[in-house]
Amino acid sequence: QQQVRQSSQSLTVWEGETAILNCSYENSAFDYFPWYQQFPGEGPALLIAIRSVSDKKEDGRFTIFFNKREKNLSLHIKDSQPGDSATYFCAASPSNYNVLYFGSGTKLTVEP
Amino acid sequence: GGIITQTPKFLIGQEGQKLTLKCQQNFNHDTMYWYRQDSGKGLRLIYYSITENDLQKGDLSEGYDASREKKSSFSLTVTSAQKNEMAVFLCASSNPDSGNTLYFGEGSRLIVV
Numbered sequence: 001q002q003q004v005r006q007s008s009q010s011l012t013v014w015e016g017e018t019a020i021l022n023c024s025y026e027n028s029a030f031d032y033f034p035w036y037q038q039f040p041g042e043g044p045a046l047l048i049a050i051r052s053v054s055d056k057k058e059d060g061r062f063t064i065f066f067n068k069r070e071k072n073l074s075l076h077i078k079d080s081q082p083g084d085s086a087t088y089f090c091a092a093s094p095s096n097y098n099v100l101y102f103g104s105g106t107k108l109t110v111e112p
Numbered sequence: 113g114g115i116i117t118q119t120p121k122f123l124i125g126q127e128g129q130k131l132t133l134k135c136q137q138n139f140n141h142d143t144m145y146w147y148r149q150d151s152g153k154g155l156r157l158i159y160y161s162i163t164e165n166d167l168q169k170g171d172l173s174e175g176y177d178a179s180r181e182k183k184s185s186f187s188l189t190v191t192s193a194q195k196n197e198m199a200v201f202l203c204a205s206s207n208p209d210s211g212n213t214l215y216f217g218e219g220s221r222l223i224v225v
Binding site: 006009045093099101 | 116143145147152153154155156157160162170202204206211212213214215216217218219
């Protein structure tokens with residue numbers, strides 16, 4: 001059973017639009033929610049993360065919206081650029097626990 | 113900064129063969145991981161290690177062995193390679209000091225012929 005779910009396997013937006021990537025989870029003990037970005041031929045790299053005490057985290061064009069009651073979160077990429085084309089993984093872990101559980105990833109394509 | 117080095121980048125073997133992937137990190141991180149990446153299935157944890165000589169099983173450990181010979185290195189062995197486990201294997205490391213952020217290598221692709 002997948003503990004972290006990403007509803008879309010792929011998403012295409014036009015340059016300048018806001019891309020919205022969705023994620024949900026099962027385990028109420030999950031406390032830490034990072035998003036990782038992966039370009040072809042590279043390993044994933046941390047993009048932005050949020051803890052369950054917050055409902056929003058912003059870093060430049062990237063914002064996480066978190067809903068603890070509904071057990072879901074979303075990553076918004078404002079003013080999308082072709083260079084944002086990558087696969088985005090939602091992940092989660094309980095507090096003070098070494099292991100991250102990853103979703104299946106959403107491949108984002110930003111068309112110029 | 114540091115780096116995670118995975119070798120080889122491509123590992124080609126025959127069905128039933130025992131094959132080993134190696135990973136080195138110079139972050140001086142305590143914890144190291146092996147994840148398997150299959151298209152459409154995301155990253156699934158095979159093994160992790162919180163210190164030298166420690167081993168913890170992940171959800172996908174069956175058919176694999178791992179070894180943490182020293183703090184900087186973590187190897188993964190496919191005990192009997194099968195065609196249905198051709199995938200990319202990703203090594204990562206982390207530390208509480210870095211907020212438990214995982215730093216990944218570029219991956220090793222397993223090809224079974």
